[in-house]
Structure formats: structure tokens, C-alpha cells
Amino acid sequence: MSDTLLFEIGIALTGIAVAGTVANRISLSVIPAYIAMGILIGPNEPSTIAGISLTLVDQREFIDVVAELGIVFLLFFLGVEFSISQLLNDRRRIAKIGSIDFLVNFSLGIGLGLAFGYSLLETFFLAGIVYISSSAVISKSLIESGWVANAESGPILGTLVFEDILIAVYLALLTAVAGGGGTVMDAAVAIGGAFVFLGGLTLIAWYGSSIVEQVFDTDSDELFLLRILGITTLIAGFALTLGLSEAVAAFFVGTAFSETDHIERIESVVTPTRDFFAAVFFFSIGLTTEITLLTDLIWLLLAAVLVTTVGKVISGSLSGRIYRLDRRRSMRVGVGLVPRGEFSLVIATLAASVGTGALGGEIPVFAVGYVLVMSVVGTLLIQNADRVFEGITTASRVARPD
Amino acid sequence: MTVYEAEVPGVGHKFELELGDEERLIVIIHHDGKREIYLRPGKNQDSEKLFSLTGKLARQLGSILEGAYFQPVEMDDIQVPLGEAIIEWTDVDPSAPLIGQSLQEATIRERTGVSIMAIQRGEETIANPQPDTTIKANDVLVSLGTRDEQQQFAELVDSGSDGT
Numbered sequence: 001m002s003d004t005l006l007f008e009i010g011i012a013l014t015g016i017a018v019a020g021t022v023a024n025r026i027s028l029s030v031i032p033a034y035i036a037m038g039i040l041i042g043p044n045e046p047s048t049i050a051g052i053s054l055t056l057v058d059q060r061e062f063i064d065v066v067a068e069l070g071i072v073f074l075l076f077f078l079g080v081e082f083s084i085s086q087l088l089n090d091r092r093r094i095a096k097i098g099s100i101d102f103l104v105n106f107s108l109g110i111g112l113g114l115a116f117g118y119s120l121l122e123t124f125f126l127a128g129i130v131y132i133s134s135s136a137v138i139s140k141s142l143i144e145s146g147w148v149a150n151a152e153s154g155p156i157l158g159t160l161v162f163e164d165i166l167i168a169v170y171l172a173l174l175t176a177v178a179g180g181g182g183t184v185m186d187a188a189v190a191i192g193g194a195f196v197f198l199g200g201l202t203l204i205a206w207y208g209s210s211i212v213e214q215v216f217d218t219d220s221d222e223l224f225l226l227r228i229l230g231i232t233t234l235i236a237g238f239a240l241t242l243g244l245s246e247a248v249a250a251f252f253v254g255t256a257f258s259e260t261d262h263i264e265r266i267e268s269v270v271t272p273t274r275d276f277f278a279a280v281f282f283f284s285i286g287l288t289t290e291i292t293l294l295t296d297l298i299w300l301l302l303a304a305v306l307v308t309t310v311g312k313v314i315s316g317s318l319s320g321r322i323y324r325l326d327r328r329r330s331m332r333v334g335v336g337l338v339p340r341g342e343f344s345l346v347i348a349t350l351a352a353s354v355g356t357g358a359l360g361g362e363i364p365v366f367a368v369g370y371v372l373v374m375s376v377v378g379t380l381l382i383q384n385a386d387r388v389f390e391g392i393t394t395a396s397r398v399a400r401p402d
Numbered sequence: 403m404t405v406y407e408a409e410v411p412g413v414g415h416k417f418e419l420e421l422g423d424e425e426r427l428i429v430i431i432h433h434d435g436k437r438e439i440y441l442r443p444g445k446n447q448d449s450e451k452l453f454s455l456t457g458k459l460a461r462q463l464g465s466i467l468e469g470a471y472f473q474p475v476e477m478d479d480i481q482v483p484l485g486e487a488i489i490e491w492t493d494v495d496p497s498a499p500l501i502g503q504s505l506q507e508a509t510i511r512e513r514t515g516v517s518i519m520a521i522q523r524g525e526e527t528i529a530n531p532q533p534d535t536t537i538k539a540n541d542v543l544v545s546l547g548t549r550d551e552q553q554q555f556a557e558l559v560d561s562g563s564d565g566t
Contacts, residue, residue, distance in 0.1 A: 267433035
């Protein structure tokens with residue numbers, strides 16, 4: 001097996017590159033393209049075309065490790081780009097719109113989970129998957145549509161900042177509960193431990209800025225990159241051995257950098273490495289997905305797509321109103337928050353690692369199908385937001401002729 | 403004119419410059435150094451993208467705008483910081499009574515208050531002229547003094563009403 005290993009990795013990386021190129025051509029997000037490529041050339045169905053085997057990549061170990069690094073560095077960057085100053089400057093409005101966004105969309109997720117007969121823990125995972133918007137897809141779409149220079153970018157990005165904090169707390173909680181022994185006592189101890197650890201990391205991030213500043217001060221980009229990769233992976237890995245969320249640990253390591261002068265350099269030096277890890281992560285999601293299972297989940301998927309799209313449009317429109325935007329722009333805020341992506345998949349990966357009941361099978365498969373649909377639908381909605389707005393206003397006029 | 407600055411998480415920084423009325427110029431600086439320039443005609447209108455630049459080009463354009471390559475002289479803005487004093491260039495008329503006198507004999511400072519800093523004579527400039535320098539026809543006298551003093555000096559050169 002080992003003599004074909006390098007060849008398989010080569011096929012995988014080439015496949016990822018091809019998928020990304022195609023996605024760029026048709027100006028869609030690369031995330032669903034990477035997943036689709038993973039599904040296509042992975043060991044699961046579809047595995048043959050006209051009798052020719054499509055199982056080109058079956059080697060999991062290397063890809064698993066890189067995918068794990070993908071999760072770690074996605075969250076690390078979320079921490080690096082997390083703007084404490086922006087949050088504090090605009091805390092009133094961000095707290096308001098973030099709460100609206102959370103209440104509407106998380107509740108819809110809870111409702112979906114319970115309606116489809118999932119257990120409480122499974123429902124909690126499901127709610128997280130449908131609640132969290134995709135920073136990667138949204139910021140790219142904002143730039144491409146030019147909205148980034150308009151008023152609607154304020155509430156959209158404000159909501160994302162709020163979601164970032166929430167996802168850190170949510171992941172810490174879920175990891176503690178899911179990893180716990182199952183009794184209430186175990187869960188309480190696990191949650192307590194998780195928060196002590198996170199509190200410690202927060203303090204280090206808060207007071208250690210000047211030390212971080214010095215430790216990472218080097219003229220060589222190569223050394224800088226290695227130090228960042230080293231310390232982040234080390235702390236994330238250590239957290240994992242303690243049964244805590246490696247993603248959350250990485251997020252806090254990132255926030256330690258967010259107030260230093262290293263941000264620009266991290267963006268220019270570490271981003272390519274992050275992109276590579278993340279691309280392999282999305283691809284590996286596709287590899288492990290038994291896409292044929294989606295046929296049993298089709299109703300859940302349809303219901304989720306419909307309900308959570310409308311949910312984000314409504315909560316976003318309300319948020320736009322809080323920022324005193326007109327109706328067209330408020331609606332854009334809602335549409336702009338529809339894409340779901342990397343964080344839903346991070347939650348799905350956590351579910352798969354717990355592996356009990358629906359968490360091991362149905363939920364991750366649902367998440368993949370859901371992200372495939374929502375990342376594409378969300379991008380298309382943003383590209384055609386004004387037509388959607390015309391449609392809705394016409395419809396509401398027909399419904400209420402005045 | 404206010405400049406608004408905001409962070410755009412995951413993208414970079416956004417600056418907005420008020421151009422008057424409701425118009426705003428919007429500059430987005432990406433983390434990778436790319437700059438995008440937008441113009442927003444009004445508060446409720448969409449921004450249109452004007453152009454985008456690499457970091458290097460943006461810095462070049464910036465220096466051109468700053469005037470590092472070519473600086474037009476804006477005449478209204480010339481202010482030599484001399485307090486109340488100003489510098490004037492006065493032509494000596496061929497009929498002026500000062501002609502033939504040395505600066506010492508003309509007692510310009512006692513009579514008007516200005517000091518003669520230089521004399522431009524054709525192509526040459528006599529900087530810091532000595533008291534025994536003679537004033538000739540068609541000289542240009544460069545004098546330093548307050549507005550009132552300069553006024554008196556101009557009359558002295560012009561009319562020759564030396565008051566004696």
C-alpha cells in the first residue's frame with residue numbers, strides 16, 4: 001500500500017486543484033467543489049462509471065491528519081481576524097443583531113431536529129449546523145458583489161463577529177457534553193473543565209500580547225511560518241488530549257495574535273498553508289460521505305434548506321432595520337447571511353467523532369448535503385438579490401393590494 | 403472632511419472619505435495589499451467599483467496624488483512664516499530720487515521701517531547688500547517689513563517725497 005501512497009496523494013491534490021479551477025470558472029464557492037470532488041473519487045458511491053473504478057483515493061491516514069489541521073487553522077484564522085475593538089465599538093448593535101440571528105435560526109434548527117425525531121444531543125448538533133453562517137463564502141461574495149463598500153456590509157459582518165464568539169462557546173460545550181460519560185455529573189465536570197481551560201487561554205491571549213509580539217519577531221518568513229504552525233498545532237493538540245475542543249483552542253491562540261502587529265504578516269505568510277489544509281479538509285469530508293444515504297434524508301434536507309433560508313432572510317432583514325437601512329438593503333443583509341459552509345462541517349466532523357446513533361451517520365451526511373446546497377444557493381441569492389427583492393415586493397403587493 | 407475607518411473581518415480595512423453632498427469615496431485595503439476603490443454617489447445608492455490596484459501601484463498613485471512627482475505651486479497658499487512681516491519686490495523707477503544714493507545715505511530703515519534684504523540687478527542678485535551699496539535705475543529692491551512699512555517704502559521709492 002505504501003508504494004502507492006504518494007501516487008494517491010498526488011491524485012487527491014490534483015483533483016482538489018481541478019475542482020477549485022472549475023468552481024472559479026463558474027464563479028461559485030470552492031467549498032462545495034472540493035467536497036464534490038471528494039465524493040466523486042473517494043471510496044463511497046458513486047464508485048464506478050461504466051465499469052471503471054472511481055475509487056482513486058482510499059488512503060485515509062495522511063488526509064485525515066491534514067484535514068484535522070484544516071479545522072485547526074480555519075479556527076485559528078477566525079481568532080486572528082476576530083476584531084475585539086470592532087466588537088467593543090459597536091457592542092450594542094452587534095449584541096442585538098447577533099441575538100436575533102441566534103434566536104431565530106438556532107430555534108428553527110431545534111424545531112427541525114425535534115420534528116424529525118432526533119434525540120436532544122443530536123438536535124443540538126443539527127441546530128448548530130443550520131445556524132452558523134459561512135465567513136469564507138460570505139466575505140468572498142461581499143467582495144465580488146461590491147456590497148462590501150455599501151451600508152449592508154455593517155450588519156452582515158457584525159452578525160458574523162457575534163457568531164464567531166458563539167461558535168467558540170458552542171463547540172466547547174458540545175465537546176464537553178459529547179465526550180462526557182453521559183451522566184449529568186460527568187457533563188457538568190466536563191463543562192467546568194472546558195471553561196477553566198478556555199478562561200486560561202483567554203487570559204493568556206489578553207495579557208500575553210506583548211510576549212507573543214516578541215516571541216514571533218523574526219525577519220525570516222520561513223521561521224515565522226514554522227513558529228505559528230508549531231505553537232498553534234501544539235496547543236490545539238494538547239487541548240485534544242485533555243478531551244477539549246482543539247478547534248476552540250486554536251481559535252483562542254488566534255485571538256492572542258489579533259491585538260498584535262503580526263496580523264498582516266500572518267495574512268500574507270500563513271494564509272497559503274491554511275488554504276491548503278482547509279482544501280484537504282473539505283475534500284476529506286467528501287471522501288467519507290456516503291452520499292447515497294441522502295436519499296433517506298431528502299425530506300429533512302428539503303425542509304432544512306427551505307426553513308433556514310427563509311429564517312436567515314427574516315432575521316437578517318430585522319438586523320438591517322436595527323442599522324436603519326432601507327427595505328432593499330435590509331433584505332440584502334438577510335440574503336447575505338444565507339451561505340453556510342466551513343463551520344457547519346466542523347460541527348459535523350465533531351458529530352462524526354462522537355459517533356453514537358445518528359451522530360455517526362445521518363447528521364454528518366445531512367451536513368454535507370446541506371452545505372453543498374446552501375453554499376451554492378446562498379451565493380446565487382447574493383448574486384441575484386435585487387431580483388429576489390423585486391419578486392418579494394411584487395408578491396407582497398399581490399397578497400395585500402392597497 | 404471626515405475619514406471613516408472600519409475593519410472588515412477576513413478582508414481587511416475600509417476607509418470612507420466624504421466628498422461633499424452625500425458622495426463618498428470608499429477604499430478597501432485587503433490583507434494581501436490589494437486596494438479597491440469605490441464611489442458611492444448617495445446614501446441609499448450602491449457603490450460602484452472604480453478600479454483596483456496592487457499594493458505597489460497604489461503606493462505609486464498615492465505619491466503622485468501627494469505631489470511627490472510634480473507639485474503645482476498654489477499661489478493662494480504661499481505663506482512665508484514671518485509673523486506680521488511680508489517680503490516685497492519693488493522696481494526702482496529711472497526717475498526715482500533714491501538713484502545714486504547708497505543704502506546708508508537713503509536711510510530707508512529709519513524713514514520707512516523696512517530692511518533691504520537683497521537687490522536684484524539684471525541677472526545678478528546682491529544678497530545682504532552692504533550699507534555702501536549704491537541704488538541704480540531699474541534695480542529691484544527686496545524688502546522685509548510689515549504691510550504699513552512696505553506701503554511707506556513703496557511711496558518713498560515712487561514719489562521721492564522724502565519728507566525732508
